[in-house]
Amino acid sequence: MDALNLLMDGFAGALTPMNLLWVVVGCLLGTAVGVLPGLGSSMAVALLLPMTFALDPTAAFILFAGVYFGGLFGDSTMAILMNTPGQGSAIASTFEGHKMAKDGRAPQALATAAIGAFIGGMVASVVVVFLAPRLADFSANFGPAEYFALALFAFVATSSVVSDSAVKGLASLVLGLGIATVGIDAISGSERFTYGSANLFDGISLVTVSVAVLALGEVLHVASRIRRNPAAHQMKVTGRPFLSRAELKEAAPAWARGTAIGLPFGVIPVGGAEVPTFMSYDLERRIDRRRPNPMFGKGAIRGLAAPEAAGNATTGTAMGALLALGLPVSATAAIMLAAFQQYGLQPGPLLFDRAPELVWALLASFFIAMVVLLVINLPFAQLWAKLLLIPSQYLYAGITVFCGLGIYATSGAVFDLLLLLGLGVLGFIMRRHGVPVAPLLIGMVLGPLAETSLRDGLLSSNGDYSIFVTGPIPLVLYGLLFIVLALTVRSKIVNRARRDV
Amino acid sequence: MTVYGVVAAAVIGVAAFFSFQSATAGSDIRANLTLIAPAGAGGGWDTFMREQQQAMRANSLVNNSQVVNIPGAAGTIGLGQLSTMEGQANTLMVTGAGLVAGVAQLDSAVTHDDVRPIARVVEEYDVVVVPADSPYETIDELVADWRANPAEVAWTGGGTFDQLVMTELALEAGIEPSKTTYIPKSGGGEATQALITGTADAATSGYMDVADQIEAGRLKALGMAAPQRLEGVEIPTLTEQGFAVDLANWRAVLAPPGITDEEFAELRTLLEESVATPEWQKAVERNKWTEVYLAGDEFDAFMASEQERIAQLVEEIS
Numbered sequence: 001m002d003a004l005n006l007l008m009d010g011f012a013g014a015l016t017p018m019n020l021l022w023v024v025v026g027c028l029l030g031t032a033v034g035v036l037p038g039l040g041s042s043m044a045v046a047l048l049l050p051m052t053f054a055l056d057p058t059a060a061f062i063l064f065a066g067v068y069f070g071g072l073f074g075d076s077t078m079a080i081l082m083n084t085p086g087q088g089s090a091i092a093s094t095f096e097g098h099k100m101a102k103d104g105r106a107p108q109a110l111a112t113a114a115i116g117a118f119i120g121g122m123v124a125s126v127v128v129v130f131l132a133p134r135l136a137d138f139s140a141n142f143g144p145a146e147y148f149a150l151a152l153f154a155f156v157a158t159s160s161v162v163s164d165s166a167v168k169g170l171a172s173l174v175l176g177l178g179i180a181t182v183g184i185d186a187i188s189g190s191e192r193f194t195y196g197s198a199n200l201f202d203g204i205s206l207v208t209v210s211v212a213v214l215a216l217g218e219v220l221h222v223a224s225r226i227r228r229n230p231a232a233h234q235m236k237v238t239g240r241p242f243l244s245r246a247e248l249k250e251a252a253p254a255w256a257r258g259t260a261i262g263l264p265f266g267v268i269p270v271g272g273a274e275v276p277t278f279m280s281y282d283l284e285r286r287i288d289r290r291r292p293n294p295m296f297g298k299g300a301i302r303g304l305a306a307p308e309a310a311g312n313a314t315t316g317t318a319m320g321a322l323l324a325l326g327l328p329v330s331a332t333a334a335i336m337l338a339a340f341q342q343y344g345l346q347p348g349p350l351l352f353d354r355a356p357e358l359v360w361a362l363l364a365s366f367f368i369a370m371v372v373l374l375v376i377n378l379p380f381a382q383l384w385a386k387l388l389l390i391p392s393q394y395l396y397a398g399i400t401v402f403c404g405l406g407i408y409a410t411s412g413a414v415f416d417l418l419l420l421l422g423l424g425v426l427g428f429i430m431r432r433h434g435v436p437v438a439p440l441l442i443g444m445v446l447g448p449l450a451e452t453s454l455r456d457g458l459l460s461s462n463g464d465y466s467i468f469v470t471g472p473i474p475l476v477l478y479g480l481l482f483i484v485l486a487l488t489v490r491s492k493i494v495n496r497a498r499r500d501v
Numbered sequence: 502m503t504v505y506g507v508v509a510a511a512v513i514g515v516a517a518f519f520s521f522q523s524a525t526a527g528s529d530i531r532a533n534l535t536l537i538a539p540a541g542a543g544g545g546w547d548t549f550m551r552e553q554q555q556a557m558r559a560n561s562l563v564n565n566s567q568v569v570n571i572p573g574a575a576g577t578i579g580l581g582q583l584s585t586m587e588g589q590a591n592t593l594m595v596t597g598a599g600l601v602a603g604v605a606q607l608d609s610a611v612t613h614d615d616v617r618p619i620a621r622v623v624e625e626y627d628v629v630v631v632p633a634d635s636p637y638e639t640i641d642e643l644v645a646d647w648r649a650n651p652a653e654v655a656w657t658g659g660g661t662f663d664q665l666v667m668t669e670l671a672l673e674a675g676i677e678p679s680k681t682t683y684i685p686k687s688g689g690g691e692a693t694q695a696l697i698t699g700t701a702d703a704a705t706s707g708y709m710d711v712a713d714q715i716e717a718g719r720l721k722a723l724g725m726a727a728p729q730r731l732e733g734v735e736i737p738t739l740t741e742q743g744f745a746v747d748l749a750n751w752r753a754v755l756a757p758p759g760i761t762d763e764e765f766a767e768l769r770t771l772l773e774e775s776v777a778t779p780e781w782q783k784a785v786e787r788n789k790w791t792e793v794y795l796a797g798d799e800f801d802a803f804m805a806s807e808q809e810r811i812a813q814l815v816e817e818i819s
Contacts, residue, residue: 046541046570049551143698184574186685189606189819198581201574201607326690326713334688338548344787346713412571413578459684460655460700 003130010360014368019062022055023365026063027372030070034086035077036406044071045335049342057343057358062365064339066373068319068332069121069366072312073373076113077384080304081106082399084215088206089273089311091441092281094214096296096303103299106388110381111243112251112301116308118374120259124316125366127263132324132352135267135317139325142268144457145467149474150268151450153481154275158282158442168435176443179204187455199415204423206274206444207410211403212420213437217427219396219403224428226392242381247301254284254302258309265310266317273314274445277307316366323347323359530591530767534566537594539579541572545707546595549623549752552784553593559780562771575603575661577611584615586757590764593619593772594755598748599662601808605815606661617756618804619769620796622776623785624751626727627658627666628708628736630720632696635703640723640742643703644674651680657701659689659710662750665814666705666726673744678817696720707750708734709789731791748814751793753804769796 013019033044044067055063075086080097093113100109128135182193183203194200243251258280265276284302288294296303315332322333326348340347345355352359387395407420430437454468461467468474534557538550550568557563571579576599583594596613604612629640637643647654656667664685668678684701686692689710695701697719704711705726714720715736724739725731726746739746756768775781776794785792795803 139694140697143695143700184607186687198574198578198607198609201577202572326693337690338544341548341709341788346709348713348717350713350717411573412569413573456684456695456700459682462652462655462682 006356006360007129007364009357010362010364011367013058013357013361014062014364019059019361019365020368022059022063023066023368023372026066026068027070027073027369027376028066030067030072031074031077031373031376032070033067034071034074036086036402045332045339049335049339057345057355058361060339060343061336061358061362062368064336065319065362065365066369068315068336069117069312069369069373071332072121072315073114073117073377076117076308076311077110078402080109080113081384081387082215082395083218084399084403085210088210088445089277089315091210091214091274092277092307093304093311095281095438096300099297100299100301100304101385101388105299106385107381108243108247108301109299109304110384111378112247112305113308114374114377114381115243116251116255116258116305117312117377118370119255120262120309120312120314121316121370122367123259124263124266124313124320125363125370127317128320128323128366129363132320135320135324138264139267139321141471141473143471144453144460145469145471146473146477147268147453148450148457148468149477149481150275151446151453153477154279154446155442155450156481156484158278158446165434165436168433169439172430172435172437173439173443176440177447179209179440180444180447181451186452187459197415199413204419205410206441208407208416208420209423209444210441211407212423213427213430213440215399215403216420216424217431217437219400220424220428221431222392222396224432251301251305254280254305255309257283258306259313261306262310262313263317265314266319267321273311273318274441275449276310276314278442278445280306280310319366323351323362326351530764530771531562532564533591534563534771535592536566536568537579537583537592538568538570539572539576539583539594539596539600541570545599545750546576546597546752548788549595552781552788553595553775556775556778556781556784557771560775560778562774562778574607574609576600577603577607577609580604580609580613580616580755581611583755583757584611587759589757590760590768592757593768594757595752596755597662597752598665598750598807598811599660601811602661602665602815605808605812606819613755613804613808616758617760617765618800619754619756619765620772620800621751621753621793621803622772623790624749624793625788625790626708626725626731626749627663627705628711628715628725629670629703629705629723629739630696630711630715631703631723632699633719633721635721637703637723638721640739640744643723644670644676644744647671647681648674648676651676652682654703655682655684655701657684657686657692657695657704659686659692659706662748663692663705663707664818665811666746666748668814668817669746669748670705670726670739670744672817673739673746683818693720712789727791731789748810749791749793751807752790753800 030044045064048063048067071086072089075090076093076097079085079090079093080101083094083098085091085094097109097113100106182200184191184194184201191201261280261283262273262276265273281303284306285296288296288300288302318333322337326337326346337347345351345358403420404417407416427437457467469478536550536554538547540546547570554566554568557566571582579594580596580600583592586592601613603609631637631643658664658667664683667681667683671678671681684695686695689706692704692706693711693714696704708725711720715722722736724742725736726748727738728740728747730736730738754772756765
């Protein structure tokens with residue numbers, strides 16, 4: 001129980017009035033920035049980086065922890081209310097969350113998201129406290145072969161979003177894979193689909209695409225139909241203010257499953273929390289289909305609860321990976337790494353020995369930040385939901401402005417605004433023709449992961465493909481993949497056979 | 502409601518007035534200075550500029566300074582922007598070996614000849630590392646295997662600069678760079694991870710990024726790509742082990758084109774004052790930089806030779 005004692009010391013260090021103030025400031029700031037579309041916590045931490053010159057390290061990192069988790073609580077708010085994810089990890093929350101909001105259950109959706117984020121983050125923090133030193137061993141098992149198997153597995157594991165209409169779903173997926181290839185290829189240095197424009201050399205960011213196709217696409221869709229049936233677009237806000245006991249019971253297993261899926265992903269650097277959120281969304285959807293009364297597509301509370309918990313569980317353990325490995329798993333973590341270096345501290349295996357007071361105070365502040373955020377977000381859920389009372393023409397105009405603002409703030413380039421507009425039109429066309437946008441976003445997340453790991457693996461083995469089937473983790477993943485495929489095929493055949501009879 | 506409106510209007514009005522006032526005063530270098538980091542927040546160039554800002558602010562060298570990040574295309578987008586800021590003397594941008602490489606690699610239309618380089622300020626060095634359980638104990642053992650089978654030894658690194666150092670080592674060892682295997686990663690953390698998972702056999706990485714991993718015994722350092730040993734660091738240089746690899750990751754400061762010679766001289770004076778401050782000295786120590794201030798004709802010659810040297814290395818890679 002050594003870790004427990006150290007954590008208690010950490011609480012003693014973190015619970016000074018001044019540090020508590022910083023936690024609250026960080027949480028409020030993080031939530032505020034997270035709420036703005038396109039602006040995630042990475043932006044907020046980057047803007048606060050100069051603060052490190054004025055604050056002592058403990059206070060600064062406690063402030064950052066507040067911002068870090070605040071961003072995660074905040075990004076789902078607009079995802080639910082306006083279909084506008086604050087950052088990549090909130091994309092999966094838009095699918096069912098926004099439907100709940102449209103259905104007049106915005107306060108419940110926001111509460112579900114807040115509680116999910118709280119549970120995921122709490123469990124992740126506990127894992128980090130007790131296992132951080134051992135995370136290093138776990139992540140050492142993950143080479144390109146494992147990533148490639150994981151990416152393939154994730155493709156299949158998220159395929160339920162495609163299967164409503166296989167042709168349209170696959171078209172959308174391929175479009176996403178295509179967008180993801182834009183930019184300079186890191187390995188060969190050749191340009192792909194950049195048309196010589198330096199603005200495209202770094203590729204098209206997932207945030208730009210998701211804000212464009214989800215939010216702007218929605219705005220254009222509403223605008224195109226606003227004269228035909230205005231009442232249909234005015235969202236209802238008649239729901240009860242909080243979750244009922246039945247709803248809590250409904251969401252509970254989804255929170256647990258989402259957390260379980262999210263936890264391991266924080267340690268392995270697959271680039272952010274998008275993959276586990278999609279996977280947990282898909283799992284809930286599959287489970288939902290087997291129920292007598294499927295809720296997905298109509299605003300299923302589980303379809304929101306699981307990705308929220310998964311996203312925060314991943315981000316929580318990602319922080320552990322940063323501390324114990326010096327490995328920045330997300331953009332925010334990368335900026336926090338820079339902040340550590342400002343103080344002459346290098347996250348990594350030695351940090352726990354060199355600056356224990358700082359590390360444990362930081363870990364303790366995670367817990368404090370979670371509690372503060374839950375306290376801030378639950379009452380605010382009703383307040384936020386009031387946003388939907390704004391008449392739709394003003395509301396959607398506001399969304400458009402904030403979309404542009406968020407994208408411009410991260411890149412400062414007019415080009416990205418034009419890109420946003422173009423992709424928004426694409427999103428509109430897709431909506432108009434009933435092409436799902438989720439596969440596009442999943443393709444953008446998983447495509448580069450699969451490609452990079454495949455090529456890294458082949459480079460490392462000097463062209464020998466057998467590297468992908470050596471080692472236990474890939475074999476287990478391929479085994480699972482095979483079982484899932486076999487079961488899917490079987491159920492299709494059985495269904496068809498029944499129908500024919 | 503009206504009360505709020507009046508208060509809001511007053512606040513906005515006052516803020517707008519002061520912001521306008523400070524903006525119009527901005528033609529003077531000492532009044533308002535923009536520091537451009539041609540990369541996102543948190544990276545090496547960003548750190549450099551934020552430390553500069555802090556040194557200038559703490560010593561009131563400039564009245565008002567802000568760091569602007571212009572990320573994209575290995576920094577060439579930032580360079581392109583600077584080249585259009587004709588005559589805007591209150592602007593500085595940081596550059597480095599990585600940006601020179603970026604210009605060569607991307608065949609950028611704008612080069613360092615289109616702006617006004619002021620001075621080189623600091624540099625840092627790469628170190629050749631292998632995982633702790635690697636069979637290689639010395640650089641000679643590693644190079645011997647590498648020479649025998651260039652493609653079999655997989656290298657990695659955190660950026661283009663690291664790949665250039667590997668390329669220079671290959672050339673020194675008589676290995677055809679095009680036959681080598683290099684797995685690009687973004688950042689020293691990912692490169693370390695690639696070594697530890699066994700994806701790559703060796704890496705070139707900034708010393709700061711891997712110093713703790715070396716000390717913790719997870720990585721072994723075989724040689725430092727530096728002209729001489731760093732103070733307090735036991736790692737031998739590659740040069741003393743028979744490989745003249747000393748490509749340094751230097752940082753220099755640029756001014757926009759079209760400024761007068763007086764303005765250029767004023768910017769140079771400002772920079773010299775700033776690097777002499779105790780805040781800057783502490784920043785140098787904290788970031789494990791090596792001070793290599795160089796300005797004037799010698800610096801111009803240095804820039805010319807580095808551009809040529811790096812362009813050749815980039816040529817070797819592609």
